[in-house]
Amino acid sequence: MEMTMTKRIYFDNAATTPLDPAVIETMTKVMQENFGNPSSIHADGRKSRTLIESARKIVANRLKCSVSEIFFTSCGTESNNTALKCAVRDLGVQRIISSPLEHHCILHTLDRLEKEGVQIDYCKIQPTGEVDYTDLEALLAADSKKTLVSLMHANNEVGTMNNIAKISTICAANSALFHTDTVQTIGFRNIDLTEIKVHFLTGSAHKFYGPKGIGFLYINGENQIKPFIDGGSQERNMRAGTENIYGICGLAKAMDLACEHMDERVAKIKELNIHARKQLSAAFEGLTFNGPATVEGGLEKVLNVNFPPSDKSDMLMLHIDIAGICASGGSACTSGSEVGSHVIAALSKAADKPVEGKPVRLSFSHKNTIEEIDYLVEKLKTVIG
Ligand SMILES: Cc1ncc(COP(=O)(O)O)c(C=O)c1O
Known part of the structure; x- marks a missing residue:
């Protein structure tokens, strides 16, 4: 379903949340x-x-x-x-x-x-x-x-x-x-x-x-x-x-x-997380998730998606932002130099397998909707599909 987005979509609730x-x-x-x-x-x-x-x-x-x-x-x-x-x-x-x-x-x-x-x-x-x-x-x-x-x-x-x-x-x-x-x-x-x-x-x-x-x-x-x-x-x-x-x-x-309101909010967020996992996995070959393999294994609001390495995935965060979506990269920029995420690095070490690709952290709130996730997936397809 095509949506006309007049407002920005906020998938960065682990960074901060809007005031109730x-x-x-x-x-x-x-x-x-x-x-x-x-x-x-x-x-x-x-x-x-x-x-x-x-x-x-x-x-x-x-x-x-x-x-x-x-x-x-x-x-x-x-x-x-x-x-x-x-x-x-x-x-x-x-x-x-x-x-x-x-x-x-x-x-x-x-x-x-x-x-x-x-x-x-x-x-x-x-x-x-x-x-x-x-x-x-x-x-x-x-x-x-x-x-x-x-x-x-x-x-x-x-x-x-x-x-x-x-x-x-x-x-x-x-x-x-x-x-x-x-x-x-x-x-x-x-x-x-x-x-x-x-x-x-x-x-x-x-x-x-x-x-x-x-x-x-x-x-x-x-x-x-x-x-x-x-x-x-x-x-x-x-x-x-x-x-x-x-x-x-x-x-x-x-x-x-x-x-x-914890129970109802968490149930809603869990539903969003499950939907996002399903839609993203169906849309992108080779996509993996950093951290818990299923929603049951972790905190429902966070979903760290690993996009397979490609020329297009390099500019992913910029394209997501231009599309009106707030998400977060799995890395931080310090003093102008790209410093990889210490969390992803530690996970790579623990698994004895480097995490290759572009990590994107989506973090949901009970105010997000299934339609917003579908919109994100569609936009991602146009950027790296
Ligand atoms: C796990 C964790 N600890 C501590 C902090 C720091 O909290 P504050 O932003 O209130 O200083 C954050 C914020 O991102 C966090 O996610």
């Missing part, structure tokens, strides 16, 4: 009615303070943890940096075990910590990108240094998921601390912290239809952490600075909505 209209409404109301400094003791200040604490309660209730364990930050990057650096500075961690598939905000922090004397070990991964649990156990058993395991819940480039319940059990059996980057799964998976023991966990509002510039860090109450930003007494003395009240209220509203 109900979140805009909540934030606008707070902006209009609550400018009091939450640290002021007068009525206007107390009103703002109440809004922040209500937001904290929403987040804590959704994760089934204590309100005193939730700290608002500026983003997922800050939350992840804080978790790793505080574990080393305040909890006596001398060694961190992670995986080569983590987001750069983890990998670059690990590089820095390694230069400062922390032992960093990377555990093996399976060809789909999922952690090799046997190797994780072996690494933990091989060294008695105080260790933090930092492993993401879902990978942002290929959608591979790790079993965080299993990792938590392995960590507990080896007296290791556990940090998990749940930036891609908050609002897309139920996370019950009464069932899974985690020491640090992170979230970022703009990945679940909330605003940019606001995230949170869960710190298990057992951990005695020192302030990560010095100054006033905000965020229980841990992170000084007048709170981003609009962002905090927007994050809580978005998280509440995402968790409330």
